[in-house]
Amino acid sequence: MATVVQCLSSCANLNSKFKVLSLKGASSSPTSSFSARRGNMLVQNRPMRRQMVVCEAAPTKKADSAAKRARQAEKRRVYNKSKKSEARTRMKKVLEALDGLKKKAEAQPDEIVTVEKLIGEAYSAIDKAVKVRALHKNTGARRKSRLARRKKAVEIHHGWYVPATAAAAEEAVAMAA
Template sequence: ASTRRRFSIVCEAGGKKPDSAAKRARQAEKRRVYNKARKSEIRTRMKKVLEALEVLGKKPDAQPEEVVPVEKLIGEAYSVIDKAVKVGTVHRNTGARRKSRLARRKKAVEIQFGWYKPPEPAS
């Protein structure tokens, strides 16, 4: 019979590895704060646009030039929404829906004053 000896190699552990769960918790908290700020910024910008459109819609003698400052606000809102979508704070469909909501409200005001004529549906 073979008299083979088996040796086991014992290694001493280096040090305690850092707690990965704690790191994930720190990262999650950091991301939560960033995302909260981004979403808050989106809501703020949207409210500003919607309030400006509401004020414009209630003016009896509004002029087409008065849409220009609102368009600037819409551009800023679009920018904030697009950035939030890019970094993954909001889903792209949510971003598209929010932008669409602003565009629809603007178009409704333009139609109300006759500054925009919807195209006739082709039959």
């Protein structure tokens, strides 16, 4: 209430000051605008343009929405970072296990079971990251596909899995012989 009274009184003071000045444009009189040269300077007097005085009582300041947005964005960034980091860590563990298994000369088919458990954990971490939108769904699908392809490559390398096209070709060769 006090700010409204102050503003009204300051507006009244401004009005009394501007009553002395003409607020109408001086375009009606041709002699109101002139140019004069004083030394090296050109001085131009131009007619006063219409001036408008606006006086409003400012409302109390609200919480700064930009600061709130920044706080929210930081919370989301940290949360998303942890989700993405977990998914990357799980993927790295799977890939290291698959590389170790591929390099192993005398690997047994039952050793792939431990890798499959790691793959399940990685899939779960990726799916959780996609669910909370820390990762895009296509990114999650691509990463899961990458893990599956690596696993399939290790199985093919050791002969634990024969692709359907290769199996059909072998059967065709066996039948022809």
